[in-house]
Amino acid sequence: MNNSLKIDQIDGKILELLQKNSRISNQEIANQVGSSVSSVWRRINALEEAGVIQGYGLTVSPEKMGYQETILLQVSLQRHSDDYIEQFIHLVESIPEILECYATTGEYDYVLKVLATDMRAFHRFVRNSLMRQPFISKTYSQVVMEKIKFQKAVPAIVNKG
DSSP states (O other): OOTTOOOOHHHHHHHHHHHHOTTOOHHHHHHHHTOOHHHHHHHHHHHHHTTSSOOOOOOOOTTTTTOOEEEEEEEEESOOOHHHHHHHHHHHHHOTTEEEEEEOSSSSSEEEEEEESSHHHHHHHIIIIITTOTTEEEEEEEEOOOOOOOOOOOOOOOOOO
């Protein structure tokens, strides 16, 4: 991985365009940034090789897939032993309804973003998947009432100089 890659204004614009539409053609990007197609291709390859671009994808509507509830779930472990942490990580990775997991500071050890078809399904999930685990001591749930902002795009920081 090339850690010395400098992101200039053209790279920043390329990243902005790709994050808005990962299916945009190199020709369209070149037209919008005022560069040649081959230059755009080289820049995108350099961004991929440096790990700035980690992948391409699409966004699926949870609601259209039947998930009506989004819950932010805070979790505390009984102990912070390596064994308990590894068991927790394995559990989280095995449950597809857990979209995101973050190790955090504060009263709780982790914050999870969980999808559920309804609140009864979420209750069953917590009771059957989490609270039966000996390494989990407590949970705290916050139901998302309204999604105010959802952004996958990362703002490009342009290196000056």
